[in-house]
Amino acid sequence: MTDQTIPIYIMGQRVEVPPTLTIIKALEYAGYTLTRGVGCRSGFCGACATVYRIKGDPTLHFALACQTVVVPNMYLAQIPFFPARRADYRLSELEPTAATLFTLYPEILRCLACGTCSKACPQEIDVRAYMAAAMRGDIAAVADISFDCIACGLCSARCPVEETQYNVALLSRRLYGRYLAPRSAHLEQRIEEIRRGDFNAKIASLKAMDRASLQQLYNSRDIEPE
Amino acid sequence: MSYTEEMLASIAKVEATRQARLSQTFPRMTPDERDEVLRCFHPDYIEEMARPIRLGVNAGDRMPHELADVIEGPAHLDPAVFVPGEPDFICDVLVVGGGGAGASAALLAEENGAHVLLVTKLRFGDANTMMAQGGIQAASQPNDSPAIHYLDVMGGGHFDNAPDLVEALVMDAPEVIAWLEQLGVMFDKRPDGTMSTAHGGGTSRKRMHSARDYTGAEIMRVLRDEVRSRSDRIQVLEFNPVIELLTDGKGNVTGAILLDLETREYRVVQARAVVIATGGSGRLHYQGFATTNHYGATADGLVLAYRVGARLAFLHTMQYHPTGAAYPEQILGQLVTEKVRGIGAQLCNIHGEQFVYPLETRDVESAAIIRECRERGNGIITPTGQPGVWLDSPLIDLIRGPGTIEKALPAMVRQFRRFGIDMTRQPILVYPTLHYQNGGIAIDANCMTGIPGLFVAGEASGGVHGTNRLMGNSLLDVVVFGRRAGHSAAEYALRSGYGELTINHLHDWKAARQQAGLEGGRPAPILLPDYTRHTHPVREEPLIPVTR
Numbered sequence: 214m215t216d217q218t219i220p221i222y223i224m225g226q227r228v229e230v231p232p233t234l235t236i237i238k239a240l241e242y243a244g245y246t247l248t249r250g251v252g253c254r255s256g257f258c259g260a261c262a263t264v265y266r267i268k269g270d271p272t273l274h275f276a277l278a279c280q281t282v283v284v285p286n287m288y289l290a291q292i293p294f295f296p297a298r299r300a301d302y303r304l305s306e307l308e309p310t311a312a313t314l315f316t317l318y319p320e321i322l323r324c325l326a327c328g329t330c331s332k333a334c335p336q337e338i339d340v341r342a343y344m345a346a347a348m349r350g351d352i353a354a355v356a357d358i359s360f361d362c363i364a365c366g367l368c369s370a371r372c373p374v375e376e377t378q379y380n381v382a383l384l385s386r387r388l389y390g391r392y393l394a395p396r397s398a399h400l401e402q403r404i405e406e407i408r409r410g411d412f413n414a415k416i417a418s419l420k421a422m423d424r425a426s427l428q429q430l431y432n433s434r435d436i437e438p439e
Numbered sequence: 440m441s442y443t444e445e446m447l448a449s450i451a452k453v454e455a456t457r458q459a460r461l462s463q464t465f466p467r468m469t470p471d472e473r474d475e476v477l478r479c480f481h482p483d484y485i486e487e488m489a490r491p492i493r494l495g496v497n498a499g500d501r502m503p504h505e506l507a508d509v510i511e512g513p514a515h516l517d518p519a520v521f522v523p524g525e526p527d528f529i530c531d532v533l534v535v536g537g538g539g540a541g542a543s544a545a546l547l548a549e550e551n552g553a554h555v556l557l558v559t560k561l562r563f564g565d566a567n568t569m570m571a572q573g574g575i576q577a578a579s580q581p582n583d584s585p586a587i588h589y590l591d592v593m594g595g596g597h598f599d600n601a602p603d604l605v606e607a608l609v610m611d612a613p614e615v616i617a618w619l620e621q622l623g624v625m626f627d628k629r630p631d632g633t634m635s636t637a638h639g640g641g642t643s644r645k646r647m648h649s650a651r652d653y654t655g656a657e658i659m660r661v662l663r664d665e666v667r668s669r670s671d672r673i674q675v676l677e678f679n680p681v682i683e684l685l686t687d688g689k690g691n692v693t694g695a696i697l698l699d700l701e702t703r704e705y706r707v708v709q710a711r712a713v714v715i716a717t718g719g720s721g722r723l724h725y726q727g728f729a730t731t732n733h734y735g736a737t738a739d740g741l742v743l744a745y746r747v748g749a750r751l752a753f754l755h756t757m758q759y760h761p762t763g764a765a766y767p768e769q770i771l772g773q774l775v776t777e778k779v780r781g782i783g784a785q786l787c788n789i790h791g792e793q794f795v796y797p798l799e800t801r802d803v804e805s806a807a808i809i810r811e812c813r814e815r816g817n818g819i820i821t822p823t824g825q826p827g828v829w830l831d832s833p834l835i836d837l838i839r840g841p842g843t844i845e846k847a848l849p850a851m852v853r854q855f856r857r858f859g860i861d862m863t864r865q866p867i868l869v870y871p872t873l874h875y876q877n878g879g880i881a882i883d884a885n886c887m888t889g890i891p892g893l894f895v896a897g898e899a900s901g902g903v904h905g906t907n908r909l910m911g912n913s914l915l916d917v918v919v920f921g922r923r924a925g926h927s928a929a930e931y932a933l934r935s936g937y938g939e940l941t942i943n944h945l946h947d948w949k950a951a952r953q954q955a956g957l958e959g960g961r962p963a964p965i966l967l968p969d970y971t972r973h974t975h976p977v978r979e980e981p982l983i984p985v986t987r
Contacts (some may be wrong), residue, residue, distance in 0.1 A: 387623025395632035431594035
């Protein structure tokens with residue numbers, strides 16, 4: 214590895230950093246101690262939403278700082294927080310209908326289908342597609358398409374009609390999970406068996422076993438094949 | 440960032456053996472073989488990596504140096520100087536930590552009549568829960584039972600687990616799945632409603648429930664949203680970690696001191712019960728290992744609880760996840776879920792040969808990978824000197840049909856695709872990474888610690904998993920015991936009064952440190968790891984002097 218560095222611009226300030234660093238590590242290399250704009254450092258939590266341009270190119274790029282390697286002449290800023298609208302609701306009091314979506318998030322119907330949200334999504338989600346599904350009241354489709362959303366907020370920050378797409382998606386997924394997914398009969402059955410006490414004696418005997426007996430039982434247990 | 444020439448040459452060998460390996464099941468180890476590989480190659484067994492703690496109720500117990508440093512460390516506040524003023528917040532239950540356990544505790548405490556304040560160091564949801572991928576265990580299938588689950592948990596934990604805690608874990612499990620579904624979690628299911636469940640390391644039944652490979656994130660974002668729905672009774676305060684618990688000087692926990700990370704102000708919380716749900720400690724980087732953990736995993740809760748006399752358990756052992764990403768360097772140490780092996784991938788060495796059964800328990804699997812690289816010299820070495828072995832992911836589509844990987848592992852596919860690697864067509868490089876704190880603050884089945892007013896749930900607790908946790912039992916742990924802690928804490932709070940707010944216990948701590956010959960050291964809890972590179976002197980005083 215050489216000692217080669219490249220120039221990047223952190224909110225306008227030029228710094229020289231090794232070219233293999235992620236944006237987060239480049240910020241730390243440049244002397245920043247992060248509290249905002251950092252979370253899991255693995256691409257799951259959405260804390261490190263970042264916007265950047267390359268010098269001379271008008272194109273805006275959107276990224277997660279922890280999963281993106283720096284490029285020369287990157288002009289970057291982080292968006293650790295953007296005011297979001299979250300409707301007030303209790304899931305248990307809602308119905309899984311289009312009317313619920315439109316009542317809680319009426320701005321859904323302002324969507325222009327411009328696609329700016331899809332362009333901003335660092336998870337490559339077709340946000341426009343799930344907002345279109347929301348406009349049709351198709352909760353299951355919103356849930357499916359939006360599943361990988363980490364609520365980084367970049368879509369909402371860019372939306373010309375001021376939507377908070379990821380909260381529409383979250384509500385839709387919760388509605389689907391509770392009301393629209395098929396019921397698991399075997400799960401309900403098992404819960405009933407536990408409540409009835411069907412396993413109490415067996416568990417009690419396992420708890421009372423000494424280490425050696427338990428070990429033997431464990432070593433000889435049968436294993437469900439793949 | 441895609442593979443080097445040498446790597447591609449090795450991948451060619453993996454591809455050459457793939458067809459044959461489809462029908463090859465590498466044998467599981469015998470108990471003796473497992474013991475041996477652990478003893479010789481697992482990081483826990485390196486004597487010099489740990490030392491006995493020199494003060495407190497666990498004096499003499501061994502733990503890694505990095506953890507001992509913070510546990511033995513000086514407090515931020517000097518009891519001779521700092522006096523907690525009037526409380527800024529008064530609540531029934533204070534929940535410390537905004538992960539799965541904290542959120543579950545807040546919900547159950549509220550349901551049991553408590554006013555709750557939930558404080559977090561970073562954002563609500565910034566926790567290891569958010570990053571858990573593969574699944575959550577529960578004996579929901581007809582061919583399974585809580586008793587079988589119990590046996591798997593005990594065996595995985597080397598029979599060191601606390602039986603009462605394991606009983607609670609496995610017996611609550613199916614109800615927890617149902618509870619999460621009621622809150623809106625979307626579990627993978629077949630069209631007829633049957634849960635799609637898989638094996639994990641050390642399981643004898645396929646009882647891993649999942650939400651694609653975003654299981655933790657799906658659970659976390661639902662729990663977080665439900666907490667937000669109850670904002671009338673649950674208040675959330677972000678960027679305000681606890682730096683010290685408050686006691687009444689008679690052994691009861693009565694609240695906490697917060698440090699606002701942004702305004703640098705101290706705030707006083709008065710509470711009738713405190714739930715510690717501060718998670719793990721991967722950012723202490725034991726033995727210099729990379730970690731899967733989130734930025735704030737620095738053992739804060741263990742430090743706080745130990746100072747007020749709580750007992751710790753099983754901290755001589757840490758869990759290394761066998762498959763952390765080993766290439767490219769930018770994602771070193773990040774989690775590659777066990778689910779990849781659960782649905783068919785195999786581990787291969789540089790010659791394209793299997794060398795271990797893919798689903799041994801994590802400690803055994805990790806030790807086997809370390810052995811393959813270190814002793815047998817069959818690892819692949821990256822340009823930065825990092826050893827690794829192949830995880831042959833393309834096998835999955837061969838076994839289960841094209842498109843399986845994309846559908847079941849979207850997060851993993853995306854993670855590698857960002858760096859030019861298509862894991863549906865090429866194997867990925869992996870190596871053990873520091874993942875989970877098996878032990879923590881000792882609790883009973885009601886999450887009590889023996890210190891009145893102090894409850895613990897989740898990764899910060901010890902005893903549930905013995906000396907090795909199974910995949911899918913951590914997500915289960917945080918919800919089962921988060922709920923129990925919330926319930927217990929609310930019950931306790933509503934029958935208790937408010938106590939005096941002091942940091943008098945720090946006088947004892949100071950004296951104990953002196954007696955143990957301990958001087959200086961970084962104030963604990965450390966709150967965040969130190970990754971900042973400074974090339975110039977740094978000003979220590981406040982930027983603008985406080986004149987008030």
